[in-house]
Structure formats: C-alpha cells, structure tokens
Amino acid sequence: MELLAQLSETPGASGREDRIRNLIKEMVEPHADNVTVDPLGNLICLKRATRQSEQPPRRVMVSCHMDEIAFYVRRIDDNGFIRIKEVGGFDTRNLYARQVLIQGREDILGVLNPGVPPIHLAKEEDKKKSLQINDFYIDTGLSKEELTELARTGDPVTLLQTFRTMGKLATGKAMDNRAACWVGIRLLQEIQDTPNDLYVAFTTQEEVGLRGAKTCAYSIEPQIGIAVDVTLAVDTPGTPKDEGVTELGKGVAIKVMDSGSISDPALLEEFIELARQEEIKHQLEILPRGGTDAGGIQLTRGGVRVITLSVPCRYVHTVTETIHQEDLRNTVDLLIAYLSR
Numbered sequence: 001m002e003l004l005a006q007l008s009e010t011p012g013a014s015g016r017e018d019r020i021r022n023l024i025k026e027m028v029e030p031h032a033d034n035v036t037v038d039p040l041g042n043l044i045c046l047k048r049a050t051r052q053s054e055q056p057p058r059r060v061m062v063s064c065h066m067d068e069i070a071f072y073v074r075r076i077d078d079n080g081f082i083r084i085k086e087v088g089g090f091d092t093r094n095l096y097a098r099q100v101l102i103q104g105r106e107d108i109l110g111v112l113n114p115g116v117p118p119i120h121l122a123k124e125e126d127k128k129k130s131l132q133i134n135d136f137y138i139d140t141g142l143s144k145e146e147l148t149e150l151a152r153t154g155d156p157v158t159l160l161q162t163f164r165t166m167g168k169l170a171t172g173k174a175m176d177n178r179a180a181c182w183v184g185i186r187l188l189q190e191i192q193d194t195p196n197d198l199y200v201a202f203t204t205q206e207e208v209g210l211r212g213a214k215t216c217a218y219s220i221e222p223q224i225g226i227a228v229d230v231t232l233a234v235d236t237p238g239t240p241k242d243e244g245v246t247e248l249g250k251g252v253a254i255k256v257m258d259s260g261s262i263s264d265p266a267l268l269e270e271f272i273e274l275a276r277q278e279e280i281k282h283q284l285e286i287l288p289r290g291g292t293d294a295g296g297i298q299l300t301r302g303g304v305r306v307i308t309l310s311v312p313c314r315y316v317h318t319v320t321e322t323i324h325q326e327d328l329r330n331t332v333d334l335l336i337a338y339l340s341r
C-alpha cells in the first residue's frame, strides 16, 4: 500500500496536476512503449500490442483521472486570511477544521475554517446556517506582507491528510481518484501479453467536467473506452439500504449507468461473463448521480463504446475516503483478464 499512500498524499488540484503527474510518470515510464503529455496535461501511456492477429490491433483507452477536488487562492485579505474558490464538488459540512497545503512559491501550511462564531458564542440561528465556500477562509499564521511574498491568486490549495490502512481497508484523501491511478499503474506494470494497443491515460480536470478525458480520447481515437473511478459505497449507518450503490469488499463494481454514461450493453455482458469465468469478485452498479471520464470519452468524434469499472468508496469527497484493498486488486485483475484476451 506504499504506492497508494504516495498517490493519496501527493497534491493534484484540478488544472494543477503537475506534481501527481510527475510521480505517476516516474512509475510508468519503464513499463510503457511511449509516454506523452498533451496540452491539457494528460499523461498518455501507450503499451503496444504484443500479439499480432489478422486485424490491426484495437485501440483501448483506460482512463484514470488524476486530479482531486481542491481550491485555488481567490484573494488574500488585509489581515492575511486567504479566501478560496473551489475546483470540484465539496460538501461544506466536511470542510470544518481542516489542514491545507497552499502550493505557492513554496509550500505553506494553513488551517481552513468557516467565518462563524465559535460554538461557545454561537446563537441558535448561527448553528442552523448552511455555509457556502465563500464563508471559509485559510489562516496561515502569516501577515499579509509575509504571505504575498509567497502566495498569490490562483495558487492551488489541497487538503492535507495522512494515508492509513485499517484492517483490510485503506483511508486517506483523494482516493477519488488515486485508487484508480494505482490500478492504472499496476495494470501497466503487470500486463504481459495483449492483442490491443493499450493506452492508459491519467487524465486531468475530471472533477470540473471531464475536460482532460475529452481531448485525450480525441487524440487516441479509441474503439473502446474504459474509465476507472471510485463510486459510492452506501453501506454505512444512516444510509438507506434500498438506495445502496455498492458495498465495500464485495469486489470491483461493473457500472451499468450513472448520470453521465450508460455502459455499452455488449461490453457490460462481456465484463460480467469474464468476471464469472475468472472468478473475480464483482458487483453491478447503478449510480443515480455523478459520472466518470466515460461520459466524456463516449461523445468523442463519431462516438466510442464505453464502460466504467469502479472501486467502491465510503465517504466520497471527504478526507476520509475509504476503500477495500481487495476491491482494488479485483479491479486490476478484471482489467488484465479483459485486455489479455
């Protein structure tokens, strides 16, 4: 899990993915025939077909977005407090009392809190107030003068959280979608033999509208697109059982649909059948709201057949995103089984 720890803890705000991209690049370079970075910052790794058939090899794109929901510095006020703009969908209830890392001229530690009276002074109406991102600010302990030397509008800000394993689970920030980056890296490292030209794309700006996947798919021109992402595990107290999406530890989730894509029915059949044959633990997934890179890939050029493989995840879009280590392994196994055929 050391690799996943590194992936989880490395910053990579949407649109500012350079650090996470550099880390992944280092890991995949020895295992790909060609590695490129496109103008949107996507890292595209090609592993050429190792087997010849009568047909030219099929191009299969496996997409793992590497960006994480984060913030940009919006302004620094006269007292040195930083106001922020979010990139990606935060639930403000999860943003109280967080440590953050501002990536300015150097890394600056800060704490994130909303501008409301402390509980000891709060009136009833203060407690009920629903907070917006604009209510939050970052305290760095620095004065305006000190801070403006080091940071400015547009610097990325990511949440800080130490990665930990607990039992068979693993928890940390940005499991969405570094869990999938782990899968993509392992896939490149482990796959031995494939009749496909395999493109593993570590995409940018998924959290702000699948932007990287779109340019990536246009240039790769795949016949098949497979997005790898996390999905909701709704298997915890207080969540209605009949609205469950997936459960942790029940295997890789083969997506039927979400609000951005409906998986190609033939691909869906093929993946289910293969998982059965290979005895890979799996579950089927319908996600009522949310989407993956598959939504962007499918609409490229004249259309691309797509499917998503999901890693079940609890507490999505918090710093305690939690996955099951075996579900991760199942995801790699199913991809390798499919791509080796």
Ligand SMILES: [Zn+2]
Residues within 6 Å of the ligand: 065, 176, 177, 206, 229, 230
């Ligand atoms: Zn995601």
